[in-house]
Amino acid sequence: MRITYHEIIPDLETYFELRASVDWNNFSVEQAEKALAGSAYFVLAKDGEIPIAMGRAIGDGMYYVIVDVAVRPEYQGKKIGSTIVNRLVERIQKDAPEGSRVSIQLLAAKGKEEFYVKQGFKILPHEHCGPALRKIIYT
Numbered sequence: 278m279r280i281t282y283h284e285i286i287p288d289l290e291t292y293f294e295l296r297a298s299v300d301w302n303n304f305s306v307e308q309a310e311k312a313l314a315g316s317a318y319f320v321l322a323k324d325g326e327i328p329i330a331m332g333r334a335i336g337d338g339m340y341y342v343i344v345d346v347a348v349r350p351e352y353q354g355k356k357i358g359s360t361i362v363n364r365l366v367e368r369i370q371k372d373a374p375e376g377s378r379v380s381i382q383l384l385a386a387k388g389k390e391e392f393y394v395k396q397g398f399k400i401l402p403h404e405h406c407g408p409a410l411r412k413i414i415y416t
């Protein structure tokens with residue numbers, strides 16, 4: 278096993294395939310094409326030439342959301358997911374001008390919150406912040 282990490286946006290087929298490997302529903306091609314191109318940062322992990330995990334951040338320099346963190350099941354538990362999250366956070370930090378305050382947010386999948394706590398994220402609500410909310414729209 279030779280795991281390497283790349284700051285590249287994969288093709289749609291790879292993106293869909295990695296999502297499907299963790300049983301996530303896929304978005305439409307039109308949506309995904311636009312969304313991937315709009316990523317602020319994308320980290321793709323490969324074993325040799327085979328894509329095995331990914332994560333990306335969307336955002337505007339003040340706020341970022343980490344999404345699509347997925348590690349192919351046979352590669353889970355090998356620090357690949359945490360390396361991807363750490364790389365995204367490091368890149369965001371590196372590009373933030375001195376004196377910045379940046380809020381990195383995410384919605385953990387059910388039962389996965391401790392994974393993110395280990396990467397330094399705090400569970401909401403806490404003393405300074407209410408619970409996270411979301412609204413899903415279907416068209």
Ligand SMILES: CC(C)(COP(=O)(O)OP(=O)(O)OC[C@H]1O[C@@H](n2cnc3c(N)ncnc32)[C@H](O)[C@@H]1OP(=O)(O)O)[C@@H](O)C(=O)NCCC(=O)NCCS
Nearest residue numbers: 299346347348353354355356357358359385386389391392
């Ligand atoms: C969740 C996921 C990204 C974790 O990636 P991974 O490569 O398996 O995790 P890592 O090996 O980097 O784990 C890092 C640490 O988090 C812990 N951890 C991983 N998954 C965890 C979980 N579900 N609950 C609690 N802790 C977890 C590990 O035990 C490890 O702890 P340690 O540093 O004390 O040894 C991966 O399992 C996955 O893709 N799951 C399916 C998709 C998914 O749910 N993605 C998250 C979307 S919010």
